[in-house]
Amino acid sequence: MAKVELKNIEKIYEGNVRAVSNANVVIEDREFVVFVGPSGCGKSTTLRMIAGLEEISSGDLMIDEVLVNNLPPKDRNIAMVFQNYALYPHMSVYENMAFGLRIRKIPNDEIDRRVQDAARILSIQEYLRRKPRALSGGQRQRVAVGRAIVRNPKVFLFDEPLSNLDAKLRVQMRTEIAKLHNRLNATMIYVTHDQVEAMTMGDKIVVMKDGLIQQIGSPLLLYDHPCNRFVAGFIGSPPMNFLEGRLREEDGSLLVEGEGFKFVTADIHRDDLGKAPSPNVIVGIRPEHLRIAGSEEGESILNAHITVIEELGAEAHMYMSRRADDTENLISRVEQRHDYHIGESARFIPDMEHVRYFDADSGRALLGVIGPIRMSSRRSALSQDE
Amino acid sequence: MDTHPANAGPRPFLWHRTFMNILYYGTIVLCVFFFLLPLLWMLLNALKTPLQIVELPPKLFFMPTLANFENVFSSQNFLQYIYNSLIIAGGSTLLGLVLGLPAAFSIALHKQKKLAVFILVSRMVPGITFLLPLFIMFRNFRMVDTYTSLILSHLLVGLPFIVWVMVPFFESIPRDLMDAARVDGCNVFSTFIRIIIPISMPGVVTGGILSFIFSWNNFMFSIVLASNRTKTVPVAIFNFISYAQIDWGGLMAAAVTITVPVLVITILTQKYVIRGLTAGAVKG
Structure with missing residues (x-):
């Protein structure tokens, strides 16, 4: 297995179109790293550069401390699983899996052993003689994974492998790939636009946007400490709520207030917020950190009216808006049973220790950020306000 | 009601x-x-006698005779002409595939649309435009009445057609398949031979068959560039027309003889041909 290092990797297409800028990632041996981001963010291009299918414009790509920039895919000892399976339609499942080994002139008995082993792991022994067209989507994807396994590569690359499967099969295959990682103990790099896949599968997540890496970290680190508003909004489902507000000091407390809300910031956040470059901030609250106040009184209250209630049994997603025209969708994840109805006004209390703050201009996180993108010098918001 | x-x-x-x-x-x-x-x-x-052929009104029901067919194969060296046609049509088709398939693959892979149009134009220009330069060229190389000159001249008809049929075929192959082959260890050549061509077989068969038929039926290049040694069947039919008379029975029997193989091939492969000609028209 192998360690993969991307050092200042860039991809610039004709016409000076930057697909990937200055990517620096270290993927440790046996790590499962997920590149996630919206369409066009450069995640697949990065994966293809690692595979050798795309030329690297600048920077160094190291696999096991060896510079591989100019090596063709076949010499990088990688295997890749594609979104559209990319099975050879004229070959049987067995031949599809054996093809890469035949090209490498591996003896037939060794090929047979490896194919049978992989087929057993993936439970596809009974399909070995079939052609890909006689298989379902899920079975085809297993064969595609099997084709990668038999090669026994240093690095497995997955390019949105579950995108073409239906929701149920996707969840099943997600678990199977995670199990496979545990079983093979291999270095795996996985690309997806689905943040749920990223959160559930990755040891480490790389969030990308517009060709730039936004943040690298464990799933929970990204969830709890997003480095900017984009990461905060992209990771998590239902997504984080964002409220525009302004910091203000009153009676020794640091308040943040805006349309329909007035919160007293938590003591643990005071130091960081005191260094904010501007008093104008975006307040980020995860839906599970926003509960119905009921008759409870609190220092921090958000007033809104309910627009939609999604009952999921164990919990309910309550959509609300502070404005009469319902143009916003704030969400509260309510675990307790309730008797609220659409159109009713309600008061919500945020869990202030879990509230995140972002600079209104740059979108950068104002609380201690853990990740590759650090905030530049911050000026005191309060001193600027004076 | x-x-x-x-x-x-x-x-x-x-x-x-x-x-x-x-x-x-x-x-x-x-x-x-x-x-x-x-x-x-x-x-x-x-199947009629010379008298029955010129009879008016023509009869639909008559006693058929095979005398004309006997005449074709006894008085003429027709088997040799069929052999010549097979060599020339087969050779030009084979060479057309060897040159046309990689050309079409390159056009599809690198989106060389201008090149594709250029090749198509050469198919649209009347063949007679090429005939005189080709004749002079082959005469200077002393290649008139050789299989090589006829195979090369028939390429003008078959090659653009093969390229024209194959480009949409190759364009419809998912790019991921080629990437998968590269990751599996193939270079461009082995990807082409081991993955692309087997997948594109309906197109290859279509292009090959139609190129063969075009060459088999070609009259213009053959009548100028072929002589006794390499005479092809469409030219051989001319033997039945002389200054003094036309042997309609022999002419018709010869025409049937050269049409039958083409008809049989077309009927046997029509499924492939239709699939080949409509490839890329509908997204799969």
Whole structure:
């Protein structure tokens, strides 16, 4: 297995179109790293550069401390699983899996052993003689994974492998790939636009946007400490709520207030917020950190009216808006049973220790950020306000 | 009177459907008759005596004779001409595939649209435009009346057609498949041979068959560039037309002889040909 290092990797297409800028990632041996981001963010291009299918414009790509920039895919000892399976339609499942080994002139008995082993792991022994067209989507994807396994590569690359499967099969295959990682103990790099896949599968997540890496970290680190508003909004489902507000000091407390809300910031956040470059901030609250106040009184209250209630049994997603025209969708994840109805006004209390703050201009996180993108010098918001 | 719409409805609908069916099948029969009449005429005359051929009005029912076919193979060296045609059509088709398939793959892979148009234009220019330069060229190289000159000249017809058929075929192959082959260890050449060509077999068969038929039927290049040694069957038919008379029976029997292989090939491979010609028209 192998360690993969991307050092200042860039991809610039004709016409000076930057697909990937200055990517620096270290993927440790046996790590499962997920590149996630919206369409066009450069995640697949990065994966293809690692595979050798795309030329690297600048920077160094190291696999096991060896510079591989100019090596063709076949010499990088990688295997890749594609979104559209990319099975050879004229070959049987067995031949599809054996093809890469035949090209490498591996003896037939060794090929047979490896194919049978992989087929057993993936439970596809009974399909070995079939052609890909006689298989379902899920079975085809297993064969595609099997084709990668038999090669026994240093690095497995997955390019949105579950995108073409239906929701149920996707969840099943997600678990199977995670199990496979545990079983093979291999270095795996996985690309997806689905943040749920990223959160559930990755040891480490790389969030990308517009060709730039936004943040690298464990799933929970990204969830709890997003480095900017984009990461905060992209990771998590239902997504984080964002409220525009302004910091203000009153009676020794640091308040943040805006349309329909007035919160007293938590003591643990005071130091960081005191260094904010501007008093104008975006307040980020995860839906599970926003509960119905009921008759409870609190220092921090958000007033809104309910627009939609999604009952999921164990919990309910309550959509609300502070404005009469319902143009916003704030969400509260309510675990307790309730008797609220659409159109009713309600008061919500945020869990202030879990509230995140972002600079209104740059979108950068104002609380201690853990990740590759650090905030530049911050000026005191309060001193600027004076 | 029954005025219930459920009872009144189907009757006009049935009439309409019957009328449309008659129109549909009538048009088909008319078209088929129009195109098959010359073939039928050729077959009937090939089985008639010289007197029966010129008889007016022509008879549809008569005692058939194989004398014309005997005449074709006894008085003429027709087997040699068939052999020549097979060598030339086979050779030009094979060479057309060897050159045309990689060319079409390159056009599809690198989106060389201008090159594709250039090749298509060479197919559209009348063949006679090339004939004189080709004749002078081959004469200077002392290649007139050789298989090589005929195979090369017939390439002008077959090669653009093969490229034209294959480009949409190759364009419809998912790029991921080629990437998968590269990751599996193939270079461009082995990807082409081991993955692309087997997947594109319907297109290859279509291009090959049609190129073979075009070459087999080609008259213009053959009559100028071939002589006794390399005479092809369409040119050999000319032997039945002399200054003094035309041997209609022999002519028709020879025409039937050269048409039958083409017809058989077309009928056997029509499924492939239709699939090949419509590739890329509908996204799969």
